[in-house]
Amino acid sequence: xxxxxxxxxxxxxxxxxxxxxxxxxxxxxxxxxxxxxxxxxxxxxxxxxxxxxxxxxxxxxxxxxxxxxxxxxxxxxxxxxxxxxxxxxxxxxxxxxxxxxxxxxxxxxxxxxxxxxxxxxxxxxxxxxxxxxxxxxxxxxxxxxxxxxxxxxxxxxxxxxxxxxxxxxxxxxxxxxxxxxxxxxxxxxxxxxxxxxxxxxxxxxxxxxxxxxxxxxxxxxxxxxxxxxxxxxxxxxxxxxxxxxxxxxxxxxxxxxxxxxxxxxxxxxxxxxxxxxxxxxxxxxxxxxxxxxxxxxxxxxxxxxxxxxxxxxxxxxx
Amino acid sequence: xxxxxxxxxxxxxxxxxxxxxxxxxxxxxxxxxxxxxxxxxxxxxxxxxxxxxxxxxxxxxxxxxxxxxxxxxxxxxxxxxxxxxxxxxxxxxxxxxxxxxxxxxxxxxxxxxxxxxxxxxxxxxxxxxxxxxxxxxxxxxxxxxxxxxxxxxxxxxxxxxxxxxxxxxxxxxxxxxxxxxxxxxxxxxxxxxxxxxxxxxxxxxxxxxxxxxxxxxxxxxxxxxxxxxxxxxxxxxxxxxxxxxxxxxxxxxxxxxxxxxxxxxxx
Numbered sequence: 001x002x003x004x005x006x007x008x009x010x011x012x013x014x015x016x017x018x019x020x021x022x023x024x025x026x027x028x029x030x031x032x033x034x035x036x037x038x039x040x041x042x043x044x045x046x047x048x049x050x051x052x053x054x055x056x057x058x059x060x061x062x063x064x065x066x067x068x069x070x071x072x073x074x075x076x077x078x079x080x081x082x083x084x085x086x087x088x089x090x091x092x093x094x095x096x097x098x099x100x101x102x103x104x105x106x107x108x109x110x111x112x113x114x115x116x117x118x119x120x121x122x123x124x125x126x127x128x129x130x131x132x133x134x135x136x137x138x139x140x141x142x143x144x145x146x147x148x149x150x151x152x153x154x155x156x157x158x159x160x161x162x163x164x165x166x167x168x169x170x171x172x173x174x175x176x177x178x179x180x181x182x183x184x185x186x187x188x189x190x191x192x193x194x195x196x197x198x199x200x201x202x203x204x205x206x207x208x209x210x211x212x213x214x215x216x217x218x219x220x221x222x223x224x225x226x227x228x229x230x231x232x233x234x235x236x237x238x239x240x241x242x243x244x245x246x247x248x249x250x251x252x253x254x255x256x257x258x259x260x261x262x263x264x265x266x267x268x269x270x271x272x273x274x275x276x277x278x279x280x281x282x283x284x285x286x287x288x289x290x291x292x293x294x295x296x297x298x299x300x301x302x303x304x305x306x307x308x309x310x311x312x313x314x315x316x317x318x
Numbered sequence: 319x320x321x322x323x324x325x326x327x328x329x330x331x332x333x334x335x336x337x338x339x340x341x342x343x344x345x346x347x348x349x350x351x352x353x354x355x356x357x358x359x360x361x362x363x364x365x366x367x368x369x370x371x372x373x374x375x376x377x378x379x380x381x382x383x384x385x386x387x388x389x390x391x392x393x394x395x396x397x398x399x400x401x402x403x404x405x406x407x408x409x410x411x412x413x414x415x416x417x418x419x420x421x422x423x424x425x426x427x428x429x430x431x432x433x434x435x436x437x438x439x440x441x442x443x444x445x446x447x448x449x450x451x452x453x454x455x456x457x458x459x460x461x462x463x464x465x466x467x468x469x470x471x472x473x474x475x476x477x478x479x480x481x482x483x484x485x486x487x488x489x490x491x492x493x494x495x496x497x498x499x500x501x502x503x504x505x506x507x508x509x510x511x512x513x514x515x516x517x518x519x520x521x522x523x524x525x526x527x528x529x530x531x532x533x534x535x536x537x538x539x540x541x542x543x544x545x546x547x548x549x550x551x552x553x554x555x556x557x558x559x560x561x562x563x564x565x566x567x568x569x570x571x572x573x574x575x576x577x578x579x580x581x582x583x584x585x
Contacts, residue, residue: 041410
């Protein structure tokens with residue numbers, strides 16, 4: 001499913017509308033042509049419009065409405081106002097899942113941004129086999145997170161996992177990465193970062209390549225090299241792109257579910273029980289659809305706040 | 319000094335990135351029980367046994383077919399509907415055009431999981447649970463696809479369409495013989511991404527395909543994982559799952575990475 005979040009940056013500027021058709025003979029009204037064009041336009045939009053009305057706008061309004069009811073699998077429902085939300089505030093599971101998700105985001109975002117920025121900077125400065133390395137780093141992105149979770153679950157395995165074998169060679173461990181409450185979130189964050197950093201890397205690489213050569217050359221003439229050029233010239237110019245990457249990765253992190261479902265089933269002792277996991281369980285294990293919808297609205301609000309922060313921060317740069 | 323180290327650093331990161339794939343394949347080809355280091359890394363003992371076991375034991379063939387149906391049908395329909403809508407948004411004037419376009423884009427702000435429950439309620443009320451249409455149709459309303467098509471078609475010169483119109487071509491003819499050929503490159507890019515998104519999709523196939531026969535490959539792989547199947551067989555299943563992605567990637571690597579950098583397609 002395309003739970004897309006890339007809309008912010010893609011906001012287009014309104015284009016001048018092209019006036020269609022050959023010039024009309026003087027005195028004849030343009031209306032029939034216009035009307036024909038409008039009809040054709042609507043016909044071409046119709047299939048997608050129908051899909052959007054039924055499967056996008058409908059469920060969005062439906063989510064807000066359902067969250068105010070006690071709708072269950074049986075189909076019986078009552079309008080209960082803000083009761084679901086009041087219940088959320090008193091539900092320990094809600095607060096713990098929110099905490100898990102926030103903590104996961106704190107592990108995942110810096111890790112992903114560091115990995116993608118590091119590899120983007122490396123690739124930007126090498127000419128040698130650049131395409132090959134870019135491909136290698138991007139490769140995990142085209143696979144599924146379920147696949148990443150399945151492989152990494154074995155890598156983390158206490159008894160015969162690859163990581164513990166390596167630690168064994170160094171006479172360390174064994175470490176139960178997925179069974180330890182303190183290690184489980186960093187371990188899952190590392191798996192997701194491995195899977196996804198290639199996307200942000202490409203965005204950052206494009207950002208680096210759009211920095212005018214004269215600017216960096218001027219910095220070199222002024223005597224700024226290496227770390228200082230990076231700190232005072234490259235990173236400030238990259239800031240809008242960096243913020244963009246930061247926010248989309250944070251939005252993605254807040255929707256984490258697949259990796260936890262496959263690797264830990266939310267455990268140990270709910271240490272990896274995320275907000276969406278709670279939503280999934282409320283809906284498809286307890287069939288408490290109204291309550292699950294209220295959780296969905298909380299998720300939407302969090303994502304909205306991230307997007308607004310992004311708009312403000314990037315807006316200030318322009 | 320940094321110049322000497324760069325390739326070394328790159329090679330190191332590349333090695334770490336590739337390791338999970340390599341061990342997946344090694345464990346998949348190791349003899350049953352050979353999941354620890356020495357056994358899995360002894361290439362002289364490589365065997366197809368795990369593949370035949372997982373192919374005969376589970377319904378992996380059926381799951382792969384489901385994934386193919388889900389991905390390919392979605393690609394065709396999304397390309398068709400989004401290019402039609404993109405053409406109208408880019409080149410036709412009709413009442414509500416701007417409002418509609420922005421309403422389409424605004425849906426990007428709502429995470430799919432936030433509307434998962436009403437989605438499921440709607441599709442199950444319409445009888446779509448455990449059906450192909452229930453799996454496919456709700457995923458076709460794709461704003462990124464419409465946006466991409468509109469941006470691309472907007473750049474095409476109006477004179478082309480005017481010339482076709484003067485020649486007496488019908489609107490559908492203009493769409494099929496002028497628009498489609500001109501947007502083939504962007505159709506191909508989008509098609510590849512839609513294929514990968516659907517092939518790798520998890521949450522929606524998980525909730526809508528409730529019987530074992532309606533699982534997709536990713537969902538099937540996740541259930542294999544939960545059913546105490548031997549690690550060697552799971553890795554064989556994982557290898558089968560990733561094969562189409564690697565194939566697409568190998569063929570179109572340059573194309574894919576360039577289009578991410580320039581258009582920022584993201585699932």
